[in-house]
Structure formats: C-alpha cells, structure tokens
Amino acid sequence: GAGVSQSPSNKVTEKGKDVELRCDPISGHTALYWYRQRLGQGLEFLIYFQGNSAPDKSGLPSDRFSAERTGESVSTLTIQRTQQEDSAVYLCASSLAQGPVGEQYFGPGTRLTVT
Amino acid sequence: AQSVAQPEDQVNVAEGNPLTVKCTYSVSGNPYLFWYVQYPNRGLQFLLKYITGDNLVKGSYGFEAEFNKSQTSFHLKKPSALVSDSALYFCAVRSRNSGNTPLVFGKGTRLSVIA
Numbered sequence: 544g545a546g547v548s549q550s551p552s553n554k555v556t557e558k559g560k561d562v563e564l565r566c567d568p569i570s571g572h573t574a575l576y577w578y579r580q581r582l583g584q585g586l587e588f589l590i591y592f593q594g595n596s597a598p599d600k601s602g603l604p605s606d607r608f609s610a611e612r613t614g615e616s617v618s619t620l621t622i623q624r625t626q627q628e629d630s631a632v633y634l635c636a637s638s639l640a641q642g643p644v645g646e647q648y649f650g651p652g653t654r655l656t657v658t
Numbered sequence: 659a660q661s662v663a664q665p666e667d668q669v670n671v672a673e674g675n676p677l678t679v680k681c682t683y684s685v686s687g688n689p690y691l692f693w694y695v696q697y698p699n700r701g702l703q704f705l706l707k708y709i710t711g712d713n714l715v716k717g718s719y720g721f722e723a724e725f726n727k728s729q730t731s732f733h734l735k736k737p738s739a740l741v742s743d744s745a746l747y748f749c750a751v752r753s754r755n756s757g758n759t760p761l762v763f764g765k766g767t768r769l770s771v772i773a
Contacts, residue, residue, distance in 0.1 A: 585748065585765035588762075591759065599759070644707075651700060
C-alpha cells in the first residue's frame with residue numbers, strides 16, 4: 544500500500560523567503576509528526592497532530608515555524624523568512640492511534656537548503 | 659523526561675562478523691523501545707520494537723535486540739553483518755504512560771560494514 548509521501552523532495556531557497564513543505568500520511572493514520580534532521584545529527588521533534596486535538600507545538604524552534612493539518616489527511620509545514628540554520632531534512636511520520644505501542648511510519652523527507 | 663543515548667557515533671565491522679549497536683534509555687515507568695534504520699537519501703524504516711514479554715525481540719533483515727531492564731539498555735544485534743547493512747541506525751523510546759506522543763530518538767549510530 545501507499546506509504547507516507549512528502550513533497551518536494553528537494554527545495555533550494557534564498558534566505559528570507561517562505562517555504563511550504565507537504566506531507567501526505569498513510570490513509571487512516573490519525574497521528575502525524577514532523578521532525579527535523581540536521582546534517583550529522585539525530586531527529587529533532589517539531590510538532591505533533593493527533594486527530595482533532597490541539598497540536599503539540601512544543602518542538603517548534605521559533606515563531607517562524609508553523610504547521611497545519613486538514614482533518615486526518617494532508618499536513619503543511621511552513622517556514623517563514625528562512626534562515627541558513629533552517630537547512631535540514633524535514634521528515635514527516637504518521638501512525639495509527641494505538642496508544643504508545645504503534646510505530647511511526649516515515650516519509651522520505653524534504654531536503655531544504657537555504658542559500 | 660525521556661531520553662535515549664547512543665554512545666557510538668560510528669561502528670565499523672567486517673562482513674560476516676557479528677555486530678552490536680548500543681542504546682540506553684531513560685524514561686519514567688516502563689518503556690516501549692524501537693529501532694529504525696535510515697539508508698542514504700531515504701526516510702527512516704522501522705526495524706523492530708519491544709513492547710512486553712520476551713526480552714529478545716526479532717525484527718526485519720535478521721536484526722534482533724535485547725531489552726535489559728536493569729541496565730536500561732536495548733542494544734541492536736545481528737549475528738553476521740552484510741555490506742548492505744551499512745546505514746544510520748536510530749534507537750527510540752516512548753513511555754507507556756505517554757499515549758501516542760512522538761518518539762524520542764537517539765542521535766543515531768552510523769554502521770559501516772566492510773567487505
């Protein structure tokens with residue numbers, strides 16, 4: 544079946560521009576997560592959506608970062624006024640609402656380069 | 659607070675030799691533990707998880723991991739390494755009391771299997 548998809552796969556932008564990254568989770572997965580992976584580093588949690596509950600935004604690094612999710616489908620991560628330190632791979636994951644047992648399924652990521 | 663430590667940034671092993679990738683965790687209460695693998699330019703793929711029961715968990719591609727509560731460890735192992743196992747490996751934890759919240763990941767260990 545179809546996995547988690549993300550677009551674009553690569554994005555090069557100039558410093559100061561806004562970017563939008565898209566994630567299509569696996570159908571039926573109510574939980575959706577955004578992570579950031581900087582070169583040579585681990586995964587940094589950004590934001591988490593669970594069904595119709597208010598999202599957990601505790602990982603967003605600044606108010607330049609925001610995300611939305613339409614129902615239990617597509618999510619968009621927006622970075623405003625991009626900075627060079629925003630350069631990273633942005634990973635999206637989804638999971639079923641099985642409580643803590645369920646594993647997360649990851650998309651291939653969007654590689655963002657801010658020049 | 660939950661945390662994961664992967665003490666080795668890099669592990670090198672000869673093809674055919676056994677491999678171990680180390681992981682220790684800190685969590686309140688009992689943990690759910692996960693291993694993921696990331697191949698170059700790919701998203702993270704789920705390998706295996708410990709939920710309850712047998713401390714030795716078997717997963718994809720011949721990998722296994724042993725949960726050790728007294729040492730708070732969940733080391734990943736494989737009896738005979740393949741060159742194709744070369745990748746970045748992430749350990750992750752979630753508390754049993756935390757619902758479907760985001761996994762907490764270690765920084766990753768790069769495994770190189772040399773022919």
